Amino acid sequence: MSDLYIGLMSGTSLDGIDGVLADFSGPRMRVAQHASAAFAPELRAVLRDLNTPGENELHRAALAGNALSRSYARVVQTLLERSGEPASAIRAIGAHGQTVRHRPGEFDGTGYTLQLGNPALLAERTGIAVVADFRSRDVAAGGQGAPLVPAFHQGVFGRAQETVLVLNVGGIANLSVLGADGSVIGFDCGPGNALMDDWCRQHTGELFDRDGAWAARGQVLPQLLAALMQEPFLQQPPPKSTGRDLFNPAWLSARLRCCAGAAAIDVQATLTEFTARACMQSARAYPGQILAVCGGGALNTYLMERLRAAAGPSLQVLASDALGLPALQVEAAAFAWLARQTLRGAPGNLPGVTGAAGARVLGTVHPA
Incomplete structure (x- = not known):
């Protein structure tokens, strides 16, 4: 069985998406392919606006999550085309999502962290299992949900x-x-x-x-x-x-x-x-x-x-x-690694880093 994973990262800089195809079959992870895509101006503007309270947020956030997942799917397709690998060879996609709010421990003692995206739509568009929502479990365990890398x-x-x-x-x-x-x-x-x-x-x-x-x-x-x-x-x-x-x-x-x-x-x-x-x-x-x-x-x-x-x-x-790892590939590769940890049933957080009550398996899985 292959040990190929895709990692997708769109960070708080709001510049766009980085994706890697990571091969874990050897003694050390190897990035087989890298692709990036800038955000469309209208999507970037919506994501930026959602960082602060505004009118009709739930509706705008849901549609932005759909648009982001379609953009993610295009990056996945680019990675597959460049590598020559079929979708069936990829074990899973680790999709970070777009952070628009991060308030761990606040308000009610638990707080929240919110990464927009529609991982179910991404799974439908790519035919590959998707692991998403990596940070919430750590926050639920009393941690910061970050950093996970x-x-x-x-x-x-x-x-x-x-x-x-x-x-x-x-x-x-x-x-x-x-x-x-x-x-x-x-x-x-x-x-x-x-x-x-x-x-x-x-x-x-x-x-x-x-x-x-x-x-x-x-x-x-x-x-x-x-x-x-x-x-x-x-x-x-x-x-x-x-x-x-x-x-x-x-x-x-x-x-x-x-x-x-x-x-x-x-x-x-x-x-x-x-x-x-x-x-x-x-x-x-x-x-x-x-x-x-x-x-x-x-x-x-x-x-x-x-x-x-x-x-x-x-x-x-x-x-x-x-x-040994180019600057723009590091975070995307980390979420490929985190997706692999999830499917293996292995912890993805370090309690000493995030402050969580213990090691936790992170993420939710949306099967292909």
């Missing part, structure tokens, strides 16, 4: 006798600490691309600051940077997770009051510096020698420069490509 990071990037740090910079940034002794720590450490992308879109019309070129021409505003770094979440000990529920345009607007009239380009430079410093404030708390950066942030040349500047000489900052 550190266990996968350990298998892919962990090294004997060396502590490796893995920084995923999507819409939100999360850090995995892979100890030389096999221990794993992981938590969300601050904003990734979310604030930078929102500001860039608002002031330039571009979806993101390509290579960080706009930010690189600006000047960091010390007063604004200080106000951003005072966010209590950054000082909170793990386990912790966050999302656009916290780091959003309204949050930024409240802090911009200290710098009324600041040039947009200087705010962008400051947001990039904020992301780098928030991430490195967490990373420097652990004695790693290597910091591997993955996610879309690894493609931001200026952000990588600022991460290196904040890291200092003792910590080598490089893209995860140097450790």
Whole structure:
């Protein structure tokens, strides 16, 4: 029987979908194919709007979930065509869905996390079993539901006798600490691309600051940077997770009051510096020698420069490509791995990372 899985990820950066065809038949996972697809502008706009309360949310969320699943199905089809594999050879698809709310532990003591999607429709469109809703079981067990990738990071990037740090910079940034002794720590450490992308879109019309070129021409505003770094979440000990529920345009607007009239380009430079410093404030708390950066942030040349500047000489900052897995494939591959864990009846969470009451088999299965 084949040991092929597809992983699909669309993150809080709202840029689109990454998909991988992962082969687990060897001693280490191998990505056989990778495909990506940008969101249609109208779908991106709806998903962004659903991050905040609005009219007729249930109806809009249901239709957005359908549209997202159709987009997922097209990425799956691309992966199958490029690989030459039939749908019947794929054990399952791990479909993360689109996070629009993330409030674990709040309101009633349990809280919730909500990833849009219609996994039943995806199973119908592809003829492949779909595993989805990975985060809810961990939240039900008292955990944060995030991050779920550190266990996968350990298998892919962990090294004997060396502590490796893995920084995923999507819409939100999360850090995995892979100890030389096999221990794993992981938590969300601050904003990734979310604030930078929102500001860039608002002031330039571009979806993101390509290579960080706009930010690189600006000047960091010390007063604004200080106000951003005072966010209590950054000082909170793990386990912790966050999302656009916290780091959003309204949050930024409240802090911009200290710098009324600041040039947009200087705010962008400051947001990039904020992301780098928030991430490195967490990373420097652990004695790693290597910091591997993955996610879309690894493609931001200026952000990588600022991460290196904040890291200092003792910590080598490089893209995860140097450790064998390209930056844009890591999270999608993680959800292929999580789908495999589900079908094997094996836990997908690390209680020490998420704060859950124990190890849990994650996800719900929609058979082919």
